[in-house]
Amino acid sequence: MPHIDHAAIWVADLDDARDFYSHWFNGHANGLYENPRTGLRTHILQFTDGPWEERRTRLELMSRPDITALAERTGLGWAHVSFCLPGREDVDRLTADMAEAGVRIIDGPRETGDGYYEAAILDPEGNRIELLAADYSDDVALRPSH
Incomplete structure (x- = not known):
């Protein structure tokens, strides 16, 4: 496949x-x-x-x-690339470490409207990267919008 x-x-x-x-x-x-x-x-x-x-x-x-x-x-x-981490605590920890090192954090960490837990950062070229917690259910993106 x-x-x-x-x-x-x-x-x-x-x-x-x-x-x-x-x-x-x-x-x-x-x-x-x-x-x-x-x-x-x-x-x-x-x-x-x-x-x-x-x-x-x-x-x-x-x-x-x-x-x-x-x-x-x-x-x-590109719109963004997403790196997956095992859980929310891992997203929080990496985001905090990056912020302390001067990496630009542009959003989060937070739970998104569709149920993901993520933070968004910028690489040195200004490209968006999402740090995503892997502990979401398979149907998280299928939630109806409000």
Whole structure:
């Protein structure tokens, strides 16, 4: 059955983004890939910690001079990426640690209207990341709106 292999994001500072995701989410980066013809530089980070170690989650960080210049004009990017933690206390703890370290917290931690418990932060490039507690029921997103 098909599944998502990885998500990718364009960044201006490849090393800073790699360090951020490695430090806060225990990502393990592969070697740097560089394409001298296009200027593309990438790192793929693999995340294996947590209750689903048999599943491999990957994030590709990409930088290319022409894309970076275009992004400054368009402001396009992903909506968010969500990292799952075992429970609410874990979301609270990581959010507090990040805030203390100067990471920008933009929302929460809180229970959302659809029943998730999450906090929202920004990475060094201003991309939204959600920290989600995994202790929600399978039907949480199916709740009727009020």
